[in-house]
Amino acid sequence: MARERILVVEDEEDIQELIRYNLSKEGFQVDLVSSGEEALTMASASMPKLIVLDLMLPGVGGLEVCKLLKNNPKTMHVPVIMLTAKSEESDIVIGLELGADDYITKPFSPKVLIARIRACLRRKMAEVPPENVAVRTGNLIIDPTKHSVSVKGKAVDLTATEFGVLHFLARKPGWVFTRQQIVDAVKGEDYAVTDRSVDVQLVGVRRKLGPCGDYIETIRGVGYRFRE
Numbered sequence: 001m002a003r004e005r006i007l008v009v010e011d012e013e014d015i016q017e018l019i020r021y022n023l024s025k026e027g028f029q030v031d032l033v034s035s036g037e038e039a040l041t042m043a044s045a046s047m048p049k050l051i052v053l054d055l056m057l058p059g060v061g062g063l064e065v066c067k068l069l070k071n072n073p074k075t076m077h078v079p080v081i082m083l084t085a086k087s088e089e090s091d092i093v094i095g096l097e098l099g100a101d102d103y104i105t106k107p108f109s110p111k112v113l114i115a116r117i118r119a120c121l122r123r124k125m126a127e128v129p130p131e132n133v134a135v136r137t138g139n140l141i142i143d144p145t146k147h148s149v150s151v152k153g154k155a156v157d158l159t160a161t162e163f164g165v166l167h168f169l170a171r172k173p174g175w176v177f178t179r180q181q182i183v184d185a186v187k188g189e190d191y192a193v194t195d196r197s198v199d200v201q202l203v204g205v206r207r208k209l210g211p212c213g214d215y216i217e218t219i220r221g222v223g224y225r226f227r228e
């Protein structure tokens with residue numbers, strides 16, 4: 001079986017080594033580069049399965065690299081996991097809005113990084129159900145054709161906006177979305193939702209979903225995710 005190729009963009013040698021050692025051990029083929037410029041060249045040339053991208057790079061920074069990768073038809077479909085410092089929440093939000101697929105904060109354990117890479121590859125392969133197909137998770141059923149939601153067979157009364165937000169998150173379990181991404185996704189449907197009101201909407205959704213309310217996870221400082 002061909003080994004999956006991962007491009008790692010990181011300028012700190014000890015972290016490079018840590019990642020290279022652990023990913024190789026897991027059977028991945030690892031390409032290492034230490035600058036944004038090299039990352040862009042390498043990403044187009046070698047077509048990796050996934051890119052691990054440090055945001056703090058000399059020269060072209062990680063966010064700019066992410067933007068360029070996601071705007072290039074050749075590389076836009078390659079998942080990007082950002083490596084960030086805990087204090088860089090605003091960069092995480094910007095990165096996600098530029099199209100990054102996930103992030104991990106330093107310091108991280110190699111086990112967590114590998115789990116995230118596998119989850120990201122798995123999600124990338126999974127088909128997102130079409131808009132009109134019902135989402136079923138455990139006891140929760142979301143039916144977009146009837147605009148109805150039920151928990152354990154009992155109907156849950158959601159407003160149109162609450163329904164829009166829930167359905168948007170639930171179609172892509174495991175993906176982290178920023179508030180702005182949620183707003184952008186549902187506002188085309190004439191739902192009254194703003195950046196700040198996303199929080200209010202989700203408090204309402206969680207409460208109404210009762211035992212299934214914890215399917216929606218808050219990612220502090222970043223946004224929301226429907227549990228995988």
Ligand code: CA
Pocket residue numbers: 010011012054055056057
């Ligand atoms: Ca760095």
